[in-house]
Amino acid sequence: MERAEDAGVYKLSEDLAIVQTLDFFTPIVDDPYTFGEVAVANALSDVYAMGGEPIVAMNIVCFPIKKMDISILQQILLGGLDKMREAGVILVGGHSVEDDELKYGLSVTGVIHPERVWLNTGAKVGDKLILTKPLGTGIINTALKGGLADEELVAKSIKCMIALNKKASELAMEAEVHACTDVTGFGFLGHACEMIEGTDVGMVIYSSVVPVLPGTEEYAQMGLIPAGTIRNRDFRLPMIELATEISDERLLILFDAQTSGGLLISVPGQEAEALLKRMHEESIEEAAIVGEVVDEPKGKIVVK
Amino acid sequence: MKKGRAMVEVDVRGFSCPIPVVRTKKAIDANPNQPIVVLVETAVSKENVSRLARSKGYSVQIEQVVGDEYHLLLTPLMK
Structure with missing residues (x-):
């Protein structure tokens, strides 16, 4: 793959490849639980766009713990977790750092058949x-x-x-x-x-x-x-x-x-x-x- | 409304979208049928504030000050 694809693909065997992606951002909605849901739906999307099936994910968190109540983070993570459950994705870990600006997202690993990867290009006339x-x-x-x-x-x-x-x-x-x-x-x-x-x-x-x-x-x-x-x-x-x-x-x-x-x-x-x-x-x-x-x-x- | 007051001015230099549009809209709502000068310093704000003003029935005269800094003169169109 030579172009800017939605996610990275690594072939493990003739019929199995992993597809990996990472996405996190600052809040775009006021409600923390909803923000968690949006961030997860957004991060998983790159795997779906490749034709893959996301299986496990890790949380990425930047949180201003000195300025913001921890309950806000709990709500974000809960929204994210519920969205992962809906997708059938298992949360296996994560990492958080202190930051002036709140950010949340996921690193996602999915599986895909190496012969059935959807690239951005390849559209045909008709x-x-x-x-x-x-x-x-x-x-x-x-x-x-x-x-x-x-x-x-x-x-x-x-x-x-x-x-x-x-x-x-x-x-x-x-x-x-x-x-x-x-x-x-x-x-x-x-x-x-x-x-x-x-x-x-x-x-x-x-x-x-x-x-x-x-x-x-x-x-x-x-x-x-x-x-x-x-x-x-x-x-x-x-x-x-x-x-x-x-x-x-x-x-x-x-x-x-x-x-x-x-x-x-x-x-x-x-x-x-x-x-x-x-x-x-x-x-x-x-x-x-x-x-x-x-x-x-x-x-x-x-x-x- | 007092007579002879200075022209309404909205200075949104240093602000990013949507604040320039929000402040200009407030000035329009508070000063109906009056010309307004808006000071912006990005091409994006110039485009968005002009769009707002035209949709509200103003003509927009754009004067480039320097670089991406512009003065926008909003003049209410006579009905």
């Missing part, structure tokens, strides 16, 4: 692209930080962030996955760019069918856009061709830096509808076919 979660968590978190977010909309965003990508990954294993990644800090279009950069295929994205959390558009119009989201757009704009009139805000939403975002899966066109139907049946309600892989323009994304 593939359809399935996105399994709505966009907008970065913008809604910014509105929350600014004290301008509606409680109900924040609750929807949190529900999205704490949802595991486990089921989506398992269902995708039933199809022939050509490429897969999870949508996180670079935003949906940023990660889509990674899938095709320097390859001999391109993508068409149908912007109007990309699922978006309620409230995102409105907050974007108010200028509640994270700096990372704006940087994502500025960095990748040369790879984007706008084939339709699309508002600045809509384009920024497509680049919105996500926390614990969904999977972006490239599957053969004839398999996409059936996989999408299975996802909807399994309560991955917002999953949608958002685009397709094309011959031309190579290494570019046409946004329609």
